[in-house]
Amino acid sequence: MKINPKNGIDQLLFGMKQNDVVSIYGNPDKQYKDDDDNVIFLYNDKKLRLTFYQDEAFKLGYMISSHPDLELFSEKIIGKNIPDVEKIITSKGIKSLEIENFDSVDNYFNESNWMTFQVEYKEVIRFELGAIINDNDEFDWKFK
Template sequence: MKIYPKSGIDKLLFGMKQTDVIVIYGKPNKEYKDEDNNLILVYNTLKMRLTFYNDEAFRLGYIVASSPDLELFQNTIIGKNIKDLIKELSLKGISKFTQEAFDTYENYFNEDNWIILQTEFDEVVKFEIGAIINEKDEFDWKFGKK
């Protein structure tokens, strides 16, 4: 599954509604609301958790994924050594990461593309991507744009 920085993953585009996603991937394995009343859909076979923001008319705004099939610029990322991956991404223009550690996990956050690479023992175990906020301080929804 290809990752499209600032846009989404595979056929998922930021700004989609729950019905748009169900048409593509079918019924989720789990559906619930979080503490902010956002809608969460979980797809076990895709290894993805999708967040639809309550205060944005339940548009898709955040994706957490851990599928070994994830690709960013033709590089698989899950299971990859973080130092090697950061070198590869810097060649593609993604080079600024802030690092945060907790327990055995470390997060590498790139604000320009709103992505997080979560590692454990220097190996990428999870990928997160969120919709971008534009210069008008609004979400830059990709779904439905021409």
């Protein structure tokens, strides 16, 4: 599954509606609403969690995955040491990663691409990608 920074993961693009995703992946293994009334789809085989934002007409705005075949710039990242991932992304011009610590987990966040590498014991265990907000303070939806 290929990560496309600022756009989505695999065939999924930010701005898709639930029916667009279902037409690609089928019905989710689990579906529920979070505390903000956003709709969440879980796909077990893809180790993928998708969030459709309620206040944006339920457009796909956030993706989380821990699938071992997840690739960024043609490199698998799940299970890889974070210093190696940092080398990969800096070689592609992505410079700043802010680090937040939560118990045994560290989040390495890049705001310009709205991506987070969740790391435990220096190893990437989960990846998060959010839709980009443009200069007009609006989401930059990729799906038309």
